[in-house]
Amino acid sequence: xxxxxxxxxxxxxxLWKQFDHVTVLEELNLQVKPxxxxxxxxxxxxxxxxxxxxxxxxxxxxxxxxxxxxxxxQGLDPDTRVLFQDARLLPWKKVIxxxxxxxxxxxxxDAAAALRMVGLEDKAHVxxxxxxxxxxQRVALARALAGNPRLLLLDEPLGALDALTRIDMQDLIERxxxxxxxxxxxxxxxxxxxxxxxxxxxLMKEGAIALDVAITLPRPREKDSGFAYFEQLILxxxxxxxxxxxxxxxRQTSYSx
Amino acid sequence: xxxxRLDSMLRRWQTRSWIAWIMPITLLILWQILGQxxxxxxxxxxxxxxxxxxxxxxxxxGMLFDYxxxxxxxxxxxxAIGGSIGFSLGLxxxxxxxxxxxxxxxxxxxxxxxxxxxxPLVILWFGIDEAAKLFLVALGVAFPIYLNTFHGIRSVDPSxxxxxxxxxxxxxxxxxxxxxxxALPSILVGVRFxxxxxxxxLIVAETISADSGIGYMAMNAREFMQMDVVVLSxxxxxxxxxxxxxxxxxxxxxxxxxxxxxxxxxxxxxxxxTSS
Numbered sequence: 001x002x003x004x005x006x007x008x009x010x011x012x013x014x015l016w017k018q019f020d021h022v023t024v025l026e027e028l029n030l031q032v033k034p035x036x037x038x039x040x041x042x043x044x045x046x047x048x049x050x051x052x053x054x055x056x057x058x059x060x061x062x063x064x065x066x067x068x069x070x071x072x073x074q075g076l077d078p079d080t081r082v083l084f085q086d087a088r089l090l091p092w093k094k095v096i097x098x099x100x101x102x103x104x105x106x107x108x109x110d111a112a113a114a115l116r117m118v119g120l121e122d123k124a125h126v127x128x129x130x131x132x133x134x135x136x137q138r139v140a141l142a143r144a145l146a147g148n149p150r151l152l153l154l155d156e157p158l159g160a161l162d163a164l165t166r167i168d169m170q171d172l173i174e175r176x177x178x179x180x181x182x183x184x185x186x187x188x189x190x191x192x193x194x195x196x197x198x199x200x201x202x203l204m205k206e207g208a209i210a211l212d213v214a215i216t217l218p219r220p221r222e223k224d225s226g227f228a229y230f231e232q233l234i235l236x237x238x239x240x241x242x243x244x245x246x247x248x249x250x251r252q253t254s255y256s257x
Numbered sequence: 258x259x260x261x262r263l264d265s266m267l268r269r270w271q272t273r274s275w276i277a278w279i280m281p282i283t284l285l286i287l288w289q290i291l292g293q294x295x296x297x298x299x300x301x302x303x304x305x306x307x308x309x310x311x312x313x314x315x316x317x318x319g320m321l322f323d324y325x326x327x328x329x330x331x332x333x334x335x336x337a338i339g340g341s342i343g344f345s346l347g348l349x350x351x352x353x354x355x356x357x358x359x360x361x362x363x364x365x366x367x368x369x370x371x372x373x374x375x376x377p378l379v380i381l382w383f384g385i386d387e388a389a390k391l392f393l394v395a396l397g398v399a400f401p402i403y404l405n406t407f408h409g410i411r412s413v414d415p416s417x418x419x420x421x422x423x424x425x426x427x428x429x430x431x432x433x434x435x436x437x438x439x440a441l442p443s444i445l446v447g448v449r450f451x452x453x454x455x456x457x458x459l460i461v462a463e464t465i466s467a468d469s470g471i472g473y474m475a476m477n478a479r480e481f482m483q484m485d486v487v488v489l490s491x492x493x494x495x496x497x498x499x500x501x502x503x504x505x506x507x508x509x510x511x512x513x514x515x516x517x518x519x520x521x522x523x524x525x526x527x528x529x530x531t532s533s
Binding site (some may be wrong): 056058076078081082084086088090092093101102127128129143147211 | 417423512
């Protein structure tokens with residue numbers, strides 16, 4: 001499937017993070033292989049966004065090691081890009097100039113190419129305030145990818161979009177990931193989104209990893225019984241429902257008959 | 258039907274700029290008529306035509322443009338000095354919390370002294386020289402610009418600054434691309450306030466102590482009971498004030514094109530207001 005590995009590898013071991021005596025991450029261990037697409041799901045306040053900020057170099061861990069390609073993360077890495085929940089476009093720059101911020105060296109042709117990648121080349125010279133929410137997020141994606149990052153961190157990037165725009169964006173992210181083979185960590189609370197996109201779904205609970213499942217479904221994924229199985233499996237663990245496994249199993253048999 | 262036609266007519270009227278002038282022109286005409294009928298004594302208020310005659314005399318002997326030039330020169334130099342001081346202090350205190358802690362209390366105390374109350378002191382310091390007027394104008398201009406620059410920098414969206422850092426913007430690049438443009442709407446509000454203060458200060462300073470300028474012209478005319486010249490001076494201040502406000506507005510429209518509340522044309526402006 002992959003044509004040469006381009007993405008970064010990430011390794012977190014014994015990671016702790018405390019804010020004023022409140023422990024947010026506790027002994028967290030996580031491995032990401034180069035080019036892998038990981039989704040982190042969990043309820044609000046489980047520490048998933050904190051983990052992402054540590055990986056991005058926006059915060060420092062209290063204890064433990066966090067290695068990016070075998071090197072300690074110290075501050076922001078130019079090969080790591082973050083896509084936030086809000087697009088965070090600069091309203092005083094035209095769309096193309098917003099994308100140029102992500103281009104190393106600021107070449108306008110590279111910015112135009114990135115914009116073409118997300119299908120917004122005709123909006124290059126408009127102000128961001130005239131774009132729809134989905135278009136803004138696509139511009140932000142173009143800006144993140146314009147610098148050819150090796151690790152893309154997605155912090156609930158589709159949370160504020162409507163359902164149809166969201167499906168569009170998911171397809172776009174998957175397509176670009178398959179083409180460029182960067183590593184992705186997607187933080188989301190939408191289990192279905194995690195199952196649709198990720199190679200592995202990691203469930204976080206109270207600052208640690210509670211579940212780590214490889215999604216073995218072929219791509220492009222369809223919402224068939226296998227999809228429903230994984231979705232139910234993860235959702236049950238998120239919601240801490242009892243008799244999860246046998247109910248999920250029942251579901252699966254009833255669907256596959 | 259009638260209602261709808263009237264509505265659309267009113268809407269078309271609103272987009273015309275001359276509509277702003279209906280009120281002042283009506284008042285002028287009324288004033289002339291009342292003056293001619295003798296209802297308003299010309300010793301209290303000369304008629305508009307008398308004021309226009311005074312204007313023509315002063316233009317033809319060249320004094321008017323001399324005085325306008327002198328006053329405008331003072332206004333601009335004072336504005337430049339006070340504006341740069343206010344802007345620099347605003348930047349410094351907005352960017353560096355330690356600088357704010359050190360200087361903000363003192364600045365706030367000085368700011369709360371009405372700067373025109375310093376006139377006796379200023380006359381003792383500088384006499385009735387140019388320096389006195391420039392000092393007062395600079396002092397009046399510095400504070401609105403300081404406050405709005407400071408506020409503008411502090412209210413730049415922190416998430417945009419974080420985004421800039423993720424993309425490796427640091428130091429000057431971060432300032433030029435994110436902090437300054439983010440603070441600009443607020444800074445321009447400060448400029449508009451400051452322009453108002455600039456004229457008020459200058460009027461007062463020139464009426465109290467000067468040997469040239471529009472304020473001097475008014476005070477001189479008062480001594481000779483030249484009511485028409487007095488009224489003309491007041492009108493000149495109004496026009497100059499309006500002119501500088503228009504320039505400030507034009508700057509806003511030029512620099513804040515991206516902003517949905519400014520930008521080009523009425524339509525986008527309206528949209529911005531309702532959506533926010």
